[in-house]
Amino acid sequence: MAYNYSKYLRNEKLPHIWCPGCTYGIALKSMIRAIDGLGWEKDDIVVTSGIGCVSRMPGYMDFNTLHTTHGRSIAFATGVKLANPELKVIALGGDGDMTAIGGNHFIHVCRRNIDMTVFVFNNNIYGMTGAQYSPTTPRGSWAATAPYGMPESNFDITELAIGSGASFVARTTSYHTPHCEKMVKEALQHKGLSVVEIISACPTGFGRKNKFKTPTSMLVDMKERAVNIQKAAKMSDEEMEGKYKIGVLHKEERPEHVETYDSVVGFQKGV
Amino acid sequence: MAKKVDFMMGNHAVAEGALYAGCKFFGGYPITPSTEVAERMAERLPKVGGRFIQMEDEIAAMASVVGASLAGSKSLTATSGPGFSLKQENLGYACLTEIPVVVVDVMRGGPSTGMPTGPSQSDIMQAKWGTHGDHPIIAVTPASVQEQFDETVRAFNLSEKYRCPVVVLTDAIIGQMMESLTIPEKGGMEIVDREMPTCKPEEFLPYDMSKDVNPLPPFGKGYRFHVTGLHYDETGFPTNDPVLHTKNTKRIIEKLEKNYDDIVQVDEFMTDDAEVLVFAIGVSARSAKHAVLEARNNGIKAGLMRPLTIWPFPEKHLEKILSKNNIKGIVVPEMNLGQMTLEVDKVARGRCKVEGLYSLMVDPILPADILEKIRRFA
């Protein structure tokens, strides 16, 4: 049976701006199924984004939505959450948005363990501005600002999140849609700061010049290189060479920021 | 019955003013000489149902206050020159998206890290033009500890009423000095809250262009809407239409111009028959008052115009005195190299001489120096 996505979309804002073959739309559908599965009220949800192709996503989602400045999605979301902790807050952005210009906000929100969910859509490139390299562009790959190949080392977004103190960290891809839905749902349910890296494909910016002849070949790459964490545990380092793990990579119970703040400072409600 | 508080620091008075106005959120990043505002808010907010956070930098702090305001809290941040520069990005966001927030800038010497503990008045232009693009802004300029309180309350009221960020532009001397402060009882001063929509959620237009100021419901109360830093249409969604963008940019600027009389306040001292005018804000205005008195003792008809609102610029007030009195000259003492003088000159349009008295020294400009300038015009 066809799923009713339109309930959660601002249908009058469609079609979206994304290129044919871009995987942001697929991930959006997984996110909607996850939210619907949780039965959350649309009025209770706030989605913030920065600037970039994926950061246009909240415009299509029928929640309280905030399209902010480049890299600042998390910082705006932090204010929203502290002003009204009853709101369910989601901050999203691309790899450039979240780990370059927004890198500082990203690590600090992980450290604080505020109860919100951060989605990083990693397509290894700056899509919107025309394929300049990002902190996740693989070494050697072509980018408009790395015409001789990316000379810098990368961030591993999930390790950055774990190292910074996020209490829930997962990775999924836009090829593995049921898995993506599951990871999003678990992250949203987690009390504390949850991060989900969603591996995405930018055929226009990254694929064309990096030997992915068609958008499909980028999805095939996700299929071949992503290894479920349970399976990965049984594989040797050589077998994992060139592959990456998907699943919940880290989960712990840690005091949540607003609750801790309120109890430490003796917050008196409604005065 | 007014509550009397003996001797409070100017920066603390700002915090008390914010709380009196109903502020429930502070997001900041420490910087001398503004830090005491944050410190007092950290201590006081939780006791009145508000929350404080020290963000990772000023960009984040400014973002957090805009987010908190959208979630329904009156919000404050405080900073000084270098931090004010960082806040400009999201201050511009608040200007375009019409989110009420109050930003305190305790001016210190610049540019760059400049003079961390040296007072200055060199952010007058940064307050107006620090962010890119044509945009509205209100800036108020207290000159005493009492005014730190009063003007902060007024800043919140203006910000809520006109859905416009308001800058409390003060300086290190006023911020750090101790003076007596009277805090009125609850109800003693008017408190303005932003307008809420009365229509059905599906009929709500966040940016009805036919109105100067639209209602702003907090996120989570049934009025789902979209906010973007891109130019938007009446529904709040991005548009590339240059006609609409022009119309809307003018709307958000003109809403302040139309309400000049409500927004712009100027304290006038002995201006009725004045022939030499001193135009000064903040700490420089305190010296100027002494100079004017001294000039009067010497038989010179001097007067002081002390703006409590510097943006929008008090053009009408200046215009009025220039057309009514026989003004021979205007002295503009300021702790920078002529930012405010330029504006005064623009209004005077050659009708009288305008002379700045500039200082980058860390001491306030002395009354004697102002008096000397007044004498030259007399």
Ligand SMILES: Cc1ncc(C[n+]2csc(CCOP(=O)(O)OP(=O)(O)O)c2C)c(N)n1
């Ligand atoms: C302050 C600022 N600097 C630079 C830009 C230009 N800019 C827009 S989007 C973008 C990068 C977007 O890349 P990413 O976050 O990876 O998202 P994607 O477009 O790939 O979804 C940049 C640099 C900007 N809008 N604002």
Ligand code: SF4
């Ligand atoms: S440029 Fe890349 S990321 Fe942007 S919409 Fe096109 S495919 Fe997607």
